[in-house]
Amino acid sequence: SQTIHQWPATLVQPVGSPLSLECTVEGTSNPNLYWYRQAAGRGLQLLFYSVGIGQISSEVPQNLSASRPQDRQFILSSKKLLLSDSGFYLCAWTVGASYGYTFGSGTRLTVV
Amino acid sequence: AQSVTQLGSHVSVSEGALVLLRCNYSSSVPPYLFWYVQYPNQGLQLLLKYTTGATLVKGINGFEAEFKKSETSFHLTKPSAHMSDAAEYFCAVSGPNAGKSTFGDGTTLTVKP
Numbered sequence: 001s002q003t004i005h006q007w008p009a010t011l012v013q014p015v016g017s018p019l020s021l022e023c024t025v026e027g028t029s030n031p032n033l034y035w036y037r038q039a040a041g042r043g044l045q046l047l048f049y050s051v052g053i054g055q056i057s058s059e060v061p062q063n064l065s066a067s068r069p070q071d072r073q074f075i076l077s078s079k080k081l082l083l084s085d086s087g088f089y090l091c092a093w094t095v096g097a098s099y100g101y102t103f104g105s106g107t108r109l110t111v112v
Numbered sequence: 113a114q115s116v117t118q119l120g121s122h123v124s125v126s127e128g129a130l131v132l133l134r135c136n137y138s139s140s141v142p143p144y145l146f147w148y149v150q151y152p153n154q155g156l157q158l159l160l161k162y163t164t165g166a167t168l169v170k171g172i173n174g175f176e177a178e179f180k181k182s183e184t185s186f187h188l189t190k191p192s193a194h195m196s197d198a199a200e201y202f203c204a205v206s207g208p209n210a211g212k213s214t215f216g217d218g219t220t221l222t223v224k225p
Contacts (some may be wrong), residue, residue, distance in 0.1 A: 006191030032211045034213075043202065043219075044215040049210055050213060051210050092155075092156075096211055097206045099161075100144075100161050100213075101146075101156070101213060104155050105154055105155045
């Protein structure tokens, strides 16, 4: 069966510290992968997407970066966190525009 | 370019009453439309989708939505609300560019006993 794993579930990090969030997909090959951020009471903002290994597209200039070292692994990183990086981060995958997304369970990041 | 507008950030209904959550979209190509549900501190779950064909689509948990091209709308309905329907609902549109989806700001549904 197809599943998506995202970890950690919660994270509290000091300003200026690094960040690494990981997402892995099982049960499918060559998925499109996405990182979204959800601010409190607001919709989802697309941060990065990837259509293949090593192919990363950024939607919004920011303090974050993404990598896809393997077909079903997607990593969100930062070298130095800002307070404004706090939020709920969601990883998602799909095999095509008409299929809809399958989301991970999310990571609640609080930068203090 | 594509966009989604959800009318009403909060909707409150009584248990057993009709649920109507409104969504209007803008898309330069024939759209794929989706409704997702999110429970607190969880990821989003796909409720239903419209791709082509029948304009009335049925999803999980008794929800359905109707695609109206002339009104650029994709409203979500459920005939009788249940307490377990209380959650946040997101409408989304996707296009051919890498399957990227654009989401509305969400509607929080409250169900009163």
